[in-house]
Amino acid sequence: MTGPHGSAFSGRVGWGERPAVVVVDLVRAYTEANGPFALPGPGPAVAATEQLVDAARAAGHPVVWTVVRYSPGLADGGLFVHKVPALAAFAEDAEGGWGELTLKPTPGEPVVVKQYASAFFGTSLAATLHAGGVDTVVVTGVSTSGCVRATATDALNHGFRPQVVRQACADRSAELHDNNLADLDAKYADVVDLPEALSRLRP
Template sequence: MKQTDPGFAGSLGMGERPALLVIDLIAGYFLPESPLYSPRYAETLPQILESIAFARSSGWPVLYTRLAYDQQHWTGGHFLRKISALTLLQTHPHWADWVEGLAPGPKEPILTKQYASAFHNTPLLATLNFLRVDTLVHVGLSASGCVRATATDAMQYGYLPIVLEDAVEDRSAAIKEANLYDLQAKYADVMPLEALKKRCNNLK
């Protein structure tokens, strides 16, 4: 992703112990009857699945996040007031299931979250520390929300964040482009999956 602002967008590189984080691939984002739906999301799913296959073949830990709320919606707080469509995950539980085609492995951790960042009130930080991860690769939904918030927190917790631009998506191309541009400028290395593969090969 080309940057034009001088003094921004330095390269973070790659550590020795990467992990892949698959963010919020729940069915509600992919079903037309859901208010969370966008047709753009399904277009990105093949790249996400390819990213998972690459991580597994490379021996990386693969972790998943999903959204869930209590019946009173207290655990979502003001976030649910702002995005009221998320309250429907309680009344339409099949929307909170994994999207068709995604199958977390039996040894791949699943973290339940209520807010944007996968680090907020989840065991993600402790899990990454236990696994001695130093690089966190992000895929999933959405670029402007949970992906951006998680990648920013990853940087702030001392991890090397990588966001795969062809394996994340948003409600519009403009929203995605603006947020990935800013992530590349300040918080993460943003690149396509093929570039990540080359970076990994260069480290061997």
């Protein structure tokens, strides 16, 4: 069964009036070559995210960062840490500092601590964004198939317009990245290119 435009999928949620940039888990564990979740060639995604953050700051749009952090012994990690044992690198007593952000927030930019894939699950993110009048969430970070996807999907579930920036996300392979972006664009978010996102964010 198809929709009014001849397809069951790939409608657009579009941009609202008040965007925020949410940088998902862009930490050393993913961006450094010897990190436990090291990605192949994360540099372009980091650079694209930095451009988006700079544009948002210049225009006075909110920027929110997320990190994964567990208590010593992983007591608050639930079954997720059993499924993905390398998450132990994000315990407070773990060595290596892998949970440190690759790019640095400025004073006043919230850093949301999470234990699961979505930046919205079990956190104050939705309340923070709603209180700030945000209606559009520009999603960047890592990984495309994991925490980016979960965050974009939950953004839609919480009534925000998710915009996932293709060049500002990264994954373990180009195939995973591209396939997940295609599926997100079909069902849960608008996948946009960096120039469009920058033009929407800039004053």
